[in-house]
Amino acid sequence: MPGVRRRPPANRTLTSQCTHHHVAVFLLTFFSYSLLHASRKTFSNVKVSISNQWTPFPHNNTSPSLQPNELWNNGHIFPDTRKATLFLGTLDTIFLFSYAVGLFISGIVGDRLNMRWVLSFGMCSSAVVVFVFGTVTEWLHFYNKWFYCFLWIVNGLLQSTGWPCVVAVMGNWFGKAGRGLVFGLWSACASVGNIFGAFLASSVLQYGYEYAFLVTASVQFAGGIIVFFGLVISPKEVGLPDVGEEGDGSAEEDVSEPLIGSSDDNDDNDDQNYSIQAADLSNSGSSSNARQPKAIGFFQACCLPGVILYSLAYACLKLVNYSFFFWLPLYLYDNFGWKEAEADELSIWYDVGGIIGGTIQGFISDKLQKRAPVLAVSLILAIASLLGYSRSPNDKLINAVLMAITGFFIGGPSNMISSAISADLGRQEMVKGSSEALATVTGIVDGTGSIGAAVGQSLVSLIHDKLEWMSVFYFFSLMIGLTVLFITPLIVNEIKMLRAERRLRRLAG
Known part of the structure; x- marks a missing residue:
């Protein structure tokens, strides 16, 4: 039938x-963001070592002091x-709040400047701040809590350039076909960074916590240099067709059509949009070098379908995910x-479960060509x-x-929203052909x-202090329920689209 287009298998x-x-x-x-997380x-x-350095050591007051009292107590900024x-x-x-503010700014900057420069600058400058925070201050015996706060605010802003x-x-390199599976594997970068950071710190911690910061900062700075000279931000830079321009009409539709759709689309609109898009693509091939698309504005991006709902849902979900990261060992x-x-x-x-969950759920969403129903099932479980x-x-x-099961059903959806779904949202119909929305x-x-995660750490601490751990888990369940509530309109919309597509396939025979 005219309104039905066959989709080639995503993996092929x-x-x-x-x-x-x-x-x-x-x-x-993958490794650039892993280094930032490391x-x-x-x-x-190294918090235990830092805490010991910042507090007085117990010693016999009657014994002769081996060092001047000023030098002995200069690092003891807390009793x-x-x-x-x-x-x-x-x-x-402080880091999470500055990181959250920086993300809003970095997204806009990244769409207006060369993202390779922005990412490399963020990695290298953040490495310098980490080096000053943990190594230089210890070498110079300079301890000041306001200086530490200032450095960590700057570090949060600089690290926000990464994600x-x-x-x-x-998103520029990988189209809709297989995006869920690819991004599911790729989003393990944060967990790999956590493991790598723990390994680097433990390997030199015996020499002093300042060397843990030194090694981590050095590796991150080197990674920023490699990114600056090696990263290609879009296929057009090496003469390859951009995402959505390769292949014939049906393949292009499969690659570039977003997984975020509108339930009021009909067959006639699909045919009309498909013809217009094909014409636009044929014309853009000759003029792509002469006319570059403008970057989308912040409020325009907020008004894109699904952006606000997924942002609010992710605020609740990241609160739970990051709470496990910070509080699970305790x-x-x-x-x-x-x-x-x-x-x-x-x-x-927990991280292992999240890696597996993000990969499997991303693969299933590729097969269904819909993300929200997969998220809903996972979040209910x-x-x-x-x-x-x-x-x-x-x-x-x-x-x-x-x-691991809990990480599968919480970390998996968190990875999907922050990576694959964000890429889907940034390449919707109204911004097609413009990567400057991503x-x-x-x-x-x-x-x-990140704002939700920052607020959540204080709430978890308060609930744990006033009540008990069981109440913390009830709070987590409430946040997961709110996550499902925020994406309910998208779930209903995509289920309607699935039913419509199934009905059209039956009519087509």
């Missing part, structure tokens, strides 16, 4: 388009470890009495997995299995999510 289209440039872009963006994990892993730990938590909150740029570059230590090292090792299984994990027995094997939309979605 993906493999036919893949070149060594695609592989290089995948690896460079520096954050390094800070988390006890409790206040030092609270300040370290404050630095986490919008890498998602936008990936929960295992408090609730089961396990050693801190054992709790840290066991908490890795996430509530059940949260309640099940909260009642885990004092057994490490059972706890690890339940933790970074802005990604910044809006992830920035809103």
Whole structure:
């Protein structure tokens, strides 16, 4: 029938388009964001050492002092470890808020400047700030909490350049065909960065926490230099067709048609849009070099279908996801009495579940050509997995299995929204042919999510202090429920579209 177009299998289209440039872009963006996350994990892993440095050491006041009193006490900016730990938590909150604000700005900047420059600058300058924060201050014996706050605000702003740029570059290179699977694998970069950062910190921590910051900052700075000289931000830079321009008409439709649609589309509109798009593509081939599309505005990006709803949903979901990242080891230590090292090792299984969940759910969404229904099913099961994990027995094997299942249903959707869905939102029908919407939309979605994560850390701390851990899990379940509520209109819309497509296929025979 005229209104029905056959879609080539996603995996076949993906493999036919893949070149060594695609592989290089995948690896460079993957490891660039992994290095940014590694520096954050390094800070988390050396908090005990920093807290000890910032508080007085117990010593016998009657014994002769081996050092001048000024030198002995110059690093003791807090009277006890409790206040030092609270300040370290404050630095986490400061970082998340500045990171969230920076995401809104970085998305706009990334769409207006060369994203390779923005990403490289963010990596290198953030490495310098981390080096000054952890290494230079210790070498110079300069300890000042206001200076630390200033550096961490700057670090949050600089690190925010990473995610919008890498998602936008990936969106430029990988079209809708197979995007869920590719982005599901690629979004493991944060978890890999956490593991890599823990390895770097633990390997040199015996020499002093300042060397952990030194090594991490050096590796990140080197990564920024490699990105500057090696990253190609779009296929057109190497003479390849842009996403949505390759292949014949049906292939182009499969690649460039967004997974975010409108339920009032009909067959006639589809045919009309398809013809117009084909004409636009044929004309743009000769004039692409002469006329570059303008970057979309911030408020225009907010008005794109699905952006606000997915941003609000991600704020609730990232709150839960990041709370597991920050609080899971402490929960295992408090609730089961396990050693801190054992709790840290066991908490890795949450990331493992998230990696597997993002990959499998992305693959399923590619097959369905719809994202929201897959998210809805996963999030409903996430509530059940949260309640099940909260009642885990004092057994490490059972706890690890339940933790991985929880990560599967929470971390998987989180990875999908922050990567594949953000790319879908930035390449919708009204911005087709303009990659300059990708970074802005990604910044809006992830920035809103980071605000939710920042607020959530304070709420979790308050609930845990006033009530108990079970109440924290009830709070997580409420946030997951709100996530489903925000995307309910999109779920209903995409289910209607699935039914309409199935009915058309039956009529077509």
